[in-house]
Amino acid sequence: ETGVTQTPRHLVMGMTNKKSLKCEQHLGHNAMYWYKQSAKKPLELMFVYNFKEQTENNSVPSRFSPECPNSSHLFLHLHTLQPEDSALYLCASSPGLAGARRSYEQYFGPGTRLTVT
Amino acid sequence: AQSVTQLDSHVSVSEGTPVLLRCNYSSSYSPSLFWYVQHPNKGLQLLLKYTSAATLVKGINGFEAEFKKSETSFHLTKPSAHMSDAAEYFCVVSEETSYDKVIFGPGTSLSVIP
Numbered sequence: 001e002t003g004v005t006q007t008p009r010h011l012v013m014g015m016t017n018k019k020s021l022k023c024e025q026h027l028g029h030n031a032m033y034w035y036k037q038s039a040k041k042p043l044e045l046m047f048v049y050n051f052k053e054q055t056e057n058n059s060v061p062s063r064f065s066p067e068c069p070n071s072s073h074l075f076l077h078l079h080t081l082q083p084e085d086s087a088l089y090l091c092a093s094s095p096g097l098a099g100a101r102r103s104y105e106q107y108f109g110p111g112t113r114l115t116v117t
Numbered sequence: 118a119q120s121v122t123q124l125d126s127h128v129s130v131s132e133g134t135p136v137l138l139r140c141n142y143s144s145s146y147s148p149s150l151f152w153y154v155q156h157p158n159k160g161l162q163l164l165l166k167y168t169s170a171a172t173l174v175k176g177i178n179g180f181e182a183e184f185k186k187s188e189t190s191f192h193l194t195k196p197s198a199h200m201s202d203a204a205e206y207f208c209v210v211s212e213e214t215s216y217d218k219v220i221f222g223p224g225t226s227l228s229v230i231p
Contacts, residue, residue, distance in 0.1 A: 042221055105166050110159055111160050113158075
């Protein structure tokens with residue numbers, strides 16, 4: 001596999017369920033991201049991990065819990081979600097930062113379409 | 118603070134005619150700028166990037182963009198639209214921060230009429 005993969009591609013869950021989204025990158029990158037994409041709204045950055053350390057959390061509700069066990073894998077654990085959490089969840093990776101301040105393009109996975117019923 | 122404005126939420130062009138998608142940004146530092154494309158039910162794909170080298174940037178699929186600092190613009194163009202260009206396009210600004218933060222514009226939906 002190449003690039004950034006996400007599983008599952010589609011997920012339907014009830015508000016009391018617990019599920020996890022998985023992201024894997026095969027690019028040798030060191031930074032990984034979770035975004036939420038809702039209809040008619042700009043892309044929202046949720047979490048950033050750089051060298052496995054969380055460096056950004058844009059006031060995301062605690063019902064979303066990220067996990068980054070290594071530089072290649074990123075999870076988003078979901079529990080007691082609300083219907084307004086239904087969206088496309090995108091994972092991305094970039095080379096990341098090591099000392100010097102740099103900016104890099106991000107590479108995106110295909111997304112997980114989440115529906116909360 | 119950095120921000121991105123995409124001046125048109127929707128653009129419609131005929132096949133074979135030029136495409137212009139407009140983007141303006143604000144940034145306190147020297148920004149990096151990107152254009153991404155998203156086809157229906159797909160993730161985002163990088164079209165091109167500007168990182169303080171040449172101001173005219175060429176990307177994939179015949180797209181290009183010109184960085185104009187005096188106008189704080191980074192408009193995306195293509196000489197001749199193809200049906201496969203119909204998609205959502207996002208302009209993105211990134212500053213040199215300690216955590217590689219990027220700001221996405223709201224997107225422009227491009228329709229191509231046969």
